[in-house]
Amino acid sequence: MNIEQKRYRVSAEYTSLYQIVVEATSPEEAKYFAIDIDLEKWQHIETDYEIVDVSKDFFLKKVRDEE
Numbered sequence: 001m002n003i004e005q006k007r008y009r010v011s012a013e014y015t016s017l018y019q020i021v022v023e024a025t026s027p028e029e030a031k032y033f034a035i036d037i038d039l040e041k042w043q044h045i046e047t048d049y050e051i052v053d054v055s056k057d058f059f060l061k062k063v064r065d066e067e
Contacts, residue, residue, distance in 0.1 A: 020034065020037065022034055022037075
C-alpha cells in the first residue's frame with residue numbers, strides 16, 4: 001500500500017516578549033526608570049533564534065484509512 005505524501009505550508013503567529021533590565025537601588029526607583037524609557041525610539045537590530053524543544057508528538061502522520 002503506497003501512501004502519497006504532500007507538502008503543506010502551515011502559518012502561525014509568532015509574538016516576542018522582551019524584558020529590559022534596569023539597575024536601581026530599589027524596586028520603586030526601577031519602576032520610575034522604566035516609566036521614562038521611550039521604547040518608540042528603540043530600533044531592533046538583530047535577533048538570533050534557537051529551537052529549544054520540538055516534540056515529535058506534535059507531528060501527526062496518517063497511518064491508514066478507516067474502513
